[in-house]
Amino acid sequence: MNIIVIEDEDLAAEDLINTLKRVEPNAVVEQRLTSVENSIAYLEKNKSAQLIFSDIQLGDGLSFEIYERIKIEIPIVFCTAYHEYMLQAFRNNGIDYLLKPLSEDAVRHTMHKYYGLKRSMQSAMPDWSTLYRNLAQESSQRVKSILVNYQDKIIPLQMAEVALFYIQHENVLVKTNDGKEYLVSKSLDELDKSLGTDFYRVNRQHIVNRSVIRHASYSLARKLVLDIKINHDIRILVSREKSGSFLQWLGGE
Known part of the structure; x- marks a missing residue:
């Protein structure tokens, strides 16, 4: 089978x-591509590959732009160091989402998954489109509640009540819409993998619920600062690197 690798970091590409x-x-890795623009130019003319391994953050933008500008009919395995693009990946022909650094076991599992999905597609599906829709739907169906500790009790807390998660003094805390902690x-990291698309990991310290955000504004350092509807002593910042995908998420994209 022919595989295309889209990765702008030399060491990461070589390792993959x-x-x-x-x-x-x-x-056979038929081509390694390093940017949005040269990927578009190559994929528009070359249709022989059966699978793409694609980084998300490239030097000239997010690789999702490639798949928005040209029609790709083969499955894609997205490789990234970030969790927050997962749903968008499955909406762009993604069949798997690997977190860097990639392990050999993870890549082997992905290839097994590809062949398994291909067999099921041939026996039960006319094309990949139904599979992509199902994967996107599955990725958005996350936990509905979480267990929290209060004194000597373990309480099931509904996710609809959660305003944000954050780290303080090496402890992970959840704050509810009415200010309880x-x-x-x-x-x-574990929460980030299991939460639905209403939540976003804005930085290393915070995961926020979209419903708690009043607005975002730019600071002097060009980082986004969040104004939220509950009292929270820690200033919540979104880095410049994440600002684009954050605003897409905030707008419900």
Whole structure:
């Protein structure tokens, strides 16, 4: 099978290509692409690949722009260091979402998944489009409640009541819409993987619910500052790198 790798970091690309050679000896990496523009130029003319491994953050923009500007009919495996693009990935022909650094086991699992989905598609689906819609729907169906600790009690807290999660003094806390706070036994990384699209990891310290945000404004350092509807002593900032995807999320895209 022919594979295309879209990755602008040399070491990351080399590592992925070498891993693919070990995991899938019969696969051929027909092209490595490094930007949105050269990916569009190549993919418009070359249709022989069966699978794409694509980084998300490229030097000239997000790789989603590629798939918005040209029609891609083959599945894509998205590779990134960030969790927040997951739903958007599954809406863009994504069949898997790998977090960097990539492990050989993760790539092997992805290839098994690709072949399994291909077999099921051939027996039950006329094309990949139904599969993509199902994956996107599954990725948005997240936990409805979370267990929190209060004194000697363990309480199920509905996600609809949650305003934000944050770290303070190495503890993970959840703050509700009415200002109550509880300890959470999960890390922010674990929460980030399980929460639905109403939540966004704005920085290392905070995950916020869209419903709690009044507005965002730019600071002098060109970072976004959030104004939220509840009292919170810590200033919530969104980095410049995340501002574009954050605003897309805030607008419901």
